[in-house]
Amino acid sequence: MGIGGIGGLYAIEATDGFADTLARGLWQEADEDPMVLARMSVLVPTRRAVRTLRESFLRLGNGRQMLLPALRPVGDIDDDEAGFSGLDGAAAAGDLPPAIPGLRRQLLLTQLVQRFLERKDSGTAIQAAGIDHAALLAGELASFLDQVHTEQVPYAGLADLAKERYASHWQEVLEFLSIATEFWPALLAEEGAVEAPLRHSALVDRLSARWAEQPPQDPVIVAGSTGSIPATARLMGAVLDLPLGAVVLPGLDRDADEVTWAAIGQDPGHAQHGLAHLLKSLGRDRSDVREWPSSGAGAVRSPRRRLIQETLRPAETTEAWRRLPEEHAELLSGGIDGLSMLACPGHHEEAETIALMLREALEDETRTAALVTPDRVLARRVKSALRRWDIEVDDSAGQPLSATGPMTFWLATAEMAATACAPVPLLAALKHPLAAGGMEVPRFRRRVRTLERSVLRGPRPAPGIEGLLNAVRDAYPEEEKQDALDWIGKLAPSVTHFSELLDSDATSLIDLLSAHNAVAETLAATNEETGDRRLWAGEAGEDAANFLGELVEAVRDFPPIEGRSYGAFLEALLVGRVHRPRYGTHPRLAILGPLEGRLQQFDLMVLGGLNEGTWPPDPGADPWMSRPMRAEFGLPSPERRIGLSAHDFQMAASAPQVVLTRAERVDGAPTVASRWWLRMETVLRALSLQDKIGRQVAAYPFWQQALDAPKKLEPVRPPAPCPPVKVRPRKFSVTEIETWVRDPYAIYAKRILGLKSLDEIDEDPGAADRGTMIHDSLDLFVREFPEELPPKALERLLEIGREQFAPAMLRPSVHAFWWPRFERIAEWVVTMDGPRRAALSRIWTERKGQIMLRGPLASVELTCKADRIERQADGSYVIVDYKTGAPPTDKQVRAGLSPQLPLEAMMLAMDGFAEIPAGAIGALEYWRLSGGEPAGERKPLKGTLEELIEEAEDGLLKLIEAFDDPVTPYRSRPAPEHAPRYSDYEHLARVKEWSAAGEV
Template sequence: MDGGRIYSIPVGVPFLDALALGLWAAVGEDPLALARATVLLPTQRAVRSAAEAFLRLGDGRPMLLPTLQAIADVDEQELDLAHGDDAGVAAALDLPPAIPALRRQLLLARLVLAYADRLEADGVAAPRSPEQAVRLAAALAGLIDQVQAEGLAFEALTGLVPSEYAEHWGLTLRFLTIVTELWPKWLEEQGAVDPVVRRDALMRARATAWQAAPPSDPVIIAGSTGSVPATAGLMTAVLGLPQGTLVLPGLDQDSDDSVWASVGTDAAHPQHGLHRLLVGLGIPRGDVGLWPGAATFVPATAARARMLREAMRPAATTEAWRMLATRPSEPDAPATGAFDGIRRLEAPSPREEAGAIAMLMREVLETPGRTAALVTPDRSLARRVASELERWDLTVDDSAGRPLAESAPAAFLRLIGDLAAEQAAPVPLLAALKHPLAAGGQAPDAFRRMVRRLERLVLRGPRPAPGFTGLRRAVEVLEDKHAEARAGLLVWVDGLAGRLGPLLDTLNRPAVAATEMADAHARAAEALAQSDQQSGADRLWRGDAGEALARLFDEMRDALDALEPVPGRAWPGLFEALLESRVVRPRWGAHPRLHILGALEARLQRFDRVILGGLNEGTWPADPAPDPWMSRPMRRDFGLPAPERRIGLAAHDVSMAFGAPEVVLTRATRVEGTPTVPSRWLLRLETVARALGAEAEFRSDPAPVAWHGQLDRPASVEPGKAPLPCPPVHVRPRTLSVTRIDTWLRDPYSIYASRILDLRALDDLDSDPNAAERGNAIHNALDAFVAAYPRDLPPDPLQRLLEYGQASFADHLDRPGVWAFWWPRFERVAAWFVEVERDRRRGLSATVTEQKGRLAVPGPAGDFTLTGIADRIDRMGDGTYAIVDYKTGGYPSKNDLKNGAAPQLPLEALILAGGGFPDLPVAPVSSLAYWRVGGGDPPGAIDAVESGVAELVAEAEAGLRTLIATFDDEQTPYHSVPDAGRKPRFNDYAHLARIGEWAAGDEDG
């Protein structure tokens, strides 16, 4: 093979297969000659794929492969042995080791926090949390890497004039100047260098060594565009070797010179990187030859290559599109069949896009030996597709890995951190205790039973006091009917406190060393993960994700000392920030013929069907990420490449993917309900298709989306039906309170669910005291006051009532919301109530409160017992009774009382008339009244019915007897909301009745 040669393998040719074939042909029959060659490739994945390509070429026969390496992987030991005497090589080999990435990030975060303190002292707002500092440090490390990779010097920052930028960028520039002065000194103290500095130094050392002592065997750099200066330098050195060769990926050798010249100024063009490389190498495009192995392969179609070249024209020459239809016979003009093998797919949403892609990948497996790959920068789409493929038990590895933070052990640790920082508040506590890894030293199923018991008896409702002390106190005050559960929970909570308490104490401190928090966090997680059969470490750190997490904790123990002590409550956010960049990659089990790849990993790969997914503007190409350290003008003035260069590299990746026999382009037309804009490359292809009259060939194919829709679509859809339970009469309730009679009328299904199925709605977790609790507190205060002074008021009635209120509210007064909203309302109620009582007591002979009554009502299946507790019954001066019910929230109107829609008070009067209140002699009822005591404006009011009360009571009795008789018939179902116009205000059982599935109107009926 001649030295100093540069070749290209065109788009449409399988790059690595052509590379292997050309190299095989060049070395002839000598099997050792192939082994003496060195081939440098862009990525480790390309190295593995190149080995597979050589094996395919040899048809699986044993063979000695060439040395295959990633360009950036330099064997230091080999370099030292062969060229250690060279001064340049020795200097690179003597460099200190690269600083570990996590330690560097934390050291930079320390600088960020120190500068923030300085800005705060000057009255300038700045990021103060360790979490923010760590994220900013990650961006700063990326900037340092980019500056070093581009061969720029931070000293050039002094040439930037702060006054030319916005004020905040001036502050940032000042910080960068400080950092770049301090950072080299810190690195020297650490005995380390930046990773990019070491990598590039070793690459330059390799180039120096080869120039000083050129190897006589072939050295080939293949598949690189030379976008990194150190790589371009190595490529220059290889061209000077006796058998040095460059093989470029997909160089456009067919466009005319004017178009090629425009490429040089269009950074977003796919050929811009190669143009820049050739200019740097000083090689005209015409001197680049066709790689010998490429001629054997027939590109997908020559027409497709020409069409793609047209679609990717530099922006300055796109006026030529107008002429496409008039010059079809020209050699470089796209021809018929340009869109053969290209499919376009538009889906309504990312879910359907992922489903359609999964269908296309699954379809490939129907043909033995065929392969497919999804190539996308959209990791969310990649995860969706992998999930969809699992329906066919297909495990496909996403080359980008899965975020470690989303793995089970990392989620467990995050939840434990939140639990501790929130001092065992109900929601984070239950989230951690219900995680599958939680066992607390017990069998997991036994532990979960205790967690559910704690939730049901203690954590539902108002939040206990902080920490395990507060949790224990909440268990201690459980009612005596839960005595057995209380005893078991006390022991169990003490065990939890022993496992998690030290972490709560650590995170409750105002300043803690980060290493101490990490150690306490890991110990708490292991303690909670321990089961009766396995240690916590065995359960927590196992599997790919567990091992990755264990490595992170090992790194944190070595690196977190770089941070100054931070508030304990900041640890969960800091831990999340440190997790963000970590991914998990399964080591085995992935399908051999299906792949999900990022654009970088897909370079040089070969598949029968390539699906380019997520082709929306902002996703592919991605919008430039906001740089917190340098604005676009600052980057330009400093000499960093424009964001368009990344777009050009992405465009080259897309162009190379078009070499597959079959290419599918997909996008979602809406994301989270928002319309999307097609990728600029799709729009260019549309324009070319329109100019060629090939719009029909490039229309979206609806079939894959329809296929996916059919997978879960039932053969027929029947509308939901209202539940009509008809339990036997002997299980139907024979006792109901007067308040439940109203529910029985409005929603019989609620009676069925609560009394027959014995289902009760749980309180919300960590809830503020609700309206019912507020009503009970006000009611109890009024009841206590009236019971204490049934005839005459005390000398200071308002003060006494407020004292009863404080006693009634005692369990809630430590809550800010109670003081702010409830107590002022009660004070207004109390003032109103005392004034009403002063007037009312003049016409009273006696008053009683909380009277319990019951009355047997005959029915077809036997007696039905009506029960009730009257808030207040006043014996008036004329011997009649007035029945009063306090209402703090919604209340029936006077019309509801008169027309029977609110039967509570008439039924209480029925019990009174039947002698059902043992302490009250039978006498007529002259008044039924609701007292509104909500504390608003006005603070109270009375709605009373004082005429026709006897008739209301008689009607209520008749209605009750009819209701009893109706439901004593076994054929009568318990309807759910039989009359939508009279549905209950609150319905705990609407979801069980599936009202939303069968009722017209809203979910509640």
């Protein structure tokens, strides 16, 4: 046909594959002459569409190099681009000011928002908050401004809204929006810049005027746009007025009857409403639209196309569904060829099943596949599931810049400094893959692990780098101490300086960014590579560096901020920033948003997340205006977004091989199927095809379950290790005897394997620590007053308690709960112990005992530390054990499950305590020191003490005899009903696995 044959208004059917069909038509119009093709200019909606069209030309040429038309996104008409068809874009721009950079704009709006919120007489319900909150509000305000400018609604309309018709809340919002009407234009003028949508609109108008005076000599084609943005619609009109201008519409329904088309024009939620509105604004009718050259033959009669049309029929005309079996059954029944619907139980199953479908498509080396979904959670899950097969898939939405390696490291170092090197943020920074501390990475990892075990587990050190260094001096192994002090000391200057700035009430953002960068680059450096080379390397590092460079430029005159808000402020500025990898993804797979999926087709297209509120999206509530206010102001209704989403669905669902999926539950909550899913089910029921639509994918859920099902394994049995007798322990404390009886495996793990549980990182003092502080307080008190109590005994005991609790008193839980309980315990002890001492001749506290017991193979040493031993006036002894928790019952003691006190009595009778003469036992008591109601309670053991002691000794000797037998195993919980309430070794013994299987 030649280059002169193109021009006018065209459409490409949804079933034809827009990009490939467009490329074929352009190639035909150029008579397959590369030089002619290269003279064309083609405008498509997005940068992704540019890439898609390039790939279509690549397929058209079978991979050969070829000259392409000038391909550009519609939004890229500015003076940085070459002109269209020989016209200079800079000349069209003329004296238009530049568009204000996005980050600079948000920061300037943040200042305006802050000033507004700080006004004492504002009277607004929007409360003043930190700089981070102001930045988030500025981002929302910027989105509102973009919408207003894009729709070209004048600000004057805000003042004309009838305030008396709206609630007071909206009037407060209108007052807040005065930022946009009163202050923002003047600030923009000072910047010598304009809003990007306004500049784009003005440039379109100027370019249209230049084209009217001097039409391009080469074809200009606008393809794939629905004209939802007014400036784009005007550009399309200007192109249509050119002698060689063409507009190619995606998926226009050219054969709907007039009644249906009229209903479409009144329904903003319909898939064709946007195109109907565009044709009206262009002054054209459907009869003016021609079929694009190279479109598929018989597209009008495509069963799939007719099925989708019926599914999306306007609500006013759905009575036509009653006539489907009689009029269209044969034609529409072919629409389900290659179309499947699959409802999955949950989000996880949906993602795993989709990943399985995409993976199966790769078995054919010529096949391509894509997931199209607006559900970002589903997209991330599918991307993660594909890594099972080492497949990295291209996700058109990219990933948040804040989630990339360099930026997570940047934010982690900010949190580390802001929290004065608190253990968890400190480890988050030190364990980041980019952290190296100026040494080889493996060596640095070893240093960090040692620091964690020695210093950061358990109660946190004192704040700051100096507190960390002091903790290293106190707790580190001597052979590693100096090395740790050296490498932490290298970080100290930059971290200390940054922390001081963060602790300031007013700090320059430039100073904060500079100090922050010094910390990040110092920590990222290795012994061979500088920190900046490691931190900003690669695509993600480049994007992070670009963001920070733009930020440094944008904050040049930003007022000082409170240092403590710096981290949250950074995160607020990162909202919406995206990193899109350009390399390293699979060439035949993709994850696309609905807009990106509109213009391209794959051999398999999975349309996922078809639930109401996701696809179509929930219009939600406008944070600034109610629906009546939007209508009166001139903004489009939220339903227009549903119509655009419906059009995207129509285009994607028209591919040859399509699977529609949804999750019946998301995060445990039931979901409602998308309106298009429900409509399609209704049409299929009318055609009696509902049982056929899922047959092609019926096996996938079973494959997915089989893929995730664990392999059949032998049932897990309780461990029963039998170590050689020579390695079995020959020394026990009396508290370990209870563990030995109830859970021998714990003795095996601790004493033979030498395993010890680690403290939690930044651990709050637990019950054991509380018991230790109470024991130590009572020990010091009794040692100071071993006979009579002083006149102010309670005051002295509380004073001793404060000294013992002091290291933990900064913890809110200790100050609020434990200390008041100790005060009540102290009062109870003094009240009870004063009269009691009159009958005592001596008290010993925290005394160690030791005896040797004969075993079949060798002697066994038994040790203890008795909390309190009292000698009564008659020479007999009372042994007391303090319990801050629940003491054992008499039944447990008599059964030998808790033999601690009887064994201590046995040791005293056998002269096992130095400086305490052997003697008879008068009583064995537990003192329950809970600090509750009651604060304390004496619980003497009942029964004949001689029998208790004899039974405890006999039980211990039998236990020694049993475990001196090499065939006796160290079982885990041999009697589950007597198992300990807590054990550090439950996970090692796999208790939950074998106990769930019914093993004993």
